[in-house]
Amino acid sequence: MSKYTGGCAHVHVTASAEPIDNHECHCNVCKSVTKQQHTHVAFFNYGDVTVDHPEKIKRVPFNAQNPDGPLEICLCAECGAALMLDDKQKRIRVAVPNVMGYDDAAFPKATYHAFWDETKGYAKPADGRPVYDSLRPEFRWPAGA
Incomplete structure (x- = not known):
């Protein structure tokens, strides 16, 4: 059963479960990639997200400052759309609903703010959700494959 679907006309990405983490990200890498001050980010267990045409994916480092890091941006090789x-x-797969072809309104609202840093020059979020300088303290990375 599909809970959430995203992607583009060439590659469809499907999540079959709820996110294991759902936050507004304030990290510099997300800012650089999305050009947004903060970004709604949903982490899923790796096996809960599938792709119908993996052969059509181009992979690039998520963090240009750490190209050997564990996360890669998956782009459609045909149209360049960001997919996941x-x-x-193989611990997680990540959706950025408003950038990766999902219906952002269909996703659960982010439950907290992650990677907020007072040196970034804007006010601390005051929407009632917790604000952390990293992921929420109780978050545990799933085991990888």
């Missing part, structure tokens, strides 16, 4: 973040360690 893929974890080389």
Whole structure:
């Protein structure tokens, strides 16, 4: 059963479960990639996200400052659309709903703010959700494959 679908006309990405983490990300890498001050990000267990045409995916490092890091941006080789973040360690797959072809309104609202840093020059979020300088303290990375 599909809970969430995204992607583009050439590659469809499907999540079959709820996110294991769902936050507004304030990290510099997300800012650089999305050009947004903060970005709604949903982590899924790796096996809960499937792709119908993996042969049509072009992979690029998520963090240009750490090109050997574990996350890669998956792009459609035909149209260049951002599809998902893929974890080389096979722990998670990541959706950025408003950038990766999902219906952002269909996703659960982000439950907290992650990677907020007072040196970034804007006010601390005051929408009632917790604000952390990293992921929420109780988050545990799933085991990889």
